[in-house]
Amino acid sequence: MSSKRKLIMPTPEEDAAINRGIAADPDTYELGAEEFKQLKKRGGRPRLASPKVAVTIRYDKAVIDAFKAGGPGWQTRMNEVLKKAVARKHA
Incomplete structure (x- = not known):
């Protein structure tokens, strides 16, 4: 089953503008190799x-x-009722 949506990639100019925006954002920074490894774990x-x-x-x-x-x-409630029933049977 394939999606009917078409992925539209940014142009090189748009990509550069996005990256400039990221670099200018004081609330973010690029992760170092060690930080990235920690995230993957x-x-x-x-x-x-x-x-x-x-x-x-x-x-x-x-x-x-x-x-x-x-x-x-x-x-979750159904599971709790079933657990109680099993506990009563084995008590």
């Missing part, structure tokens, strides 16, 4: 000790609707 969120597992599962529509009715965070 910290990609994304820290790893969880117990990461979640992606699955495909089917629930009754009424169950999903009930959790979604609580607003954003419904999947």
